[in-house]
């Protein structure tokens with residue numbers, strides 16, 4: 001079903017969703033209505049997100065949760081493992097697991113900001129897995145999950161339908177929605193933004209107009225799908241940073257129909273309507289915002305999801321790659337495929353980088369040297385897809401990430417050896 005946060009109605013069995021009311025005294029087939037809220041009941045209508053699910057059994061029917069000991073590298077903000085460091089960080093691709101590992105146990109937290117208890121900030125995880133979540137399902141009470149595969153297709157089975165997700169696509173799974181993940185081609189790797197804040201939404205378009213960037217019509221939400229399986233399933237939840245597990249005697253994927261505007265969705269990043277300069281200068285990367293999680297301060301995001309897709313570079317008399325900069329916002333970057341135009345080397349697909357508030361960064365020396373010498377004919381940056389999670393607070397890395405053997409110890413070197421500028425004779429004295 002096409003659209004972002006549209007009000008959908010979908011039935012896996014015709015007649016499953018009651019007509020004209022959400023919770024009639026007697027429901028079709030005796031299904032149990034349940035409201036899933038993504039915003040406060042009283043949130044303004046334009047922001048309000050909720051759905052009504054019609055299921056074989058109420059989700060309330062479960063025994064107590066007990067602590068879950070897996071997913072040992074999954075962590076939650078505030079991150080206090082290490083004293084905050086202003087240093088720039090970069091990582092080689094996350095290695096694939098040697099042992100059988102599913103999506104949940106294969107999550108590795110790189111860092112994050114804010115505080116889950118205050119519903120502020122976000123965490124960044126990478127996953128590397130090689131087997132499906134078998135007889136287990138997960139939901140995240142701590143936040144919404146934006147999943148961006150880098151290698152290998154995933155099948156997401158969610159309460160509200162199924163999503164097949166390939167590299168260069170992203171999925172949004174709302175806070176609380178139960179899901180399981182199955183890699184379709186053996187191994188899989190990718191990135192996750194766990195958003196503790198306000199759910200991601202499309203950015204305003206301002207003077208761009210009514211169309212452009214990520215278009216509403218290109219978001220896809222699955223139709224209702226359920227399984228009627230009376231076999232034990234381990235249900236794991238993340239709540240305030242800890243994992244908890246309970247056992248259900250049946251599949252949690254028993255929603256026969258639902259309606260509402262809170263649902264998982266998929267977006268193909270190649271559908272992005274990229275806007276760039278047709279005159280001069282390199283515009284701020286906010287023109288590449290796919291989704292934004294706003295903060296309480298207008299215009300300052302809790303998290304922006306920004307991409308660097310294939311695009312024509314035509315700027316005249318311009319240094320075309322990203323410029324040197326120091327940003328009040330903090331930037332975590334990943335690469336799905338190809339080469340990123342500010343980094344001639346060292347930033348590989350499956351890798352990552354972190355440039356926190358006020359950290360000096362920009363093109364590495366090789367990219368700089370090439371760009372100042374390049375003929376300025378129209379040039380297409382092609383076959384690439386980098387992205388950035390940009391937030392208002394510095395991201396603090398986990399010890400796991402900072403001390404990983406795939407953390408690059410020599411990242412600073414990519415900015416060494418720049419030649420001093422040459423002033424005209426007589427102007428260079430103190």
Ligand SMILES: O=C(O)Cc1cc(O)ccc1O
Pocket residue numbers: 282283284285321322323325327331342355361362388
């Ligand atoms: O640092 C980066 O590579 C991301 C980035 C890209 C760009 O085109 C402008 C600013 C910016 O932070």
Ligand SMILES: [Fe+2]
Pocket residue numbers: 325327331355361
């Ligand atoms: Fe940057």
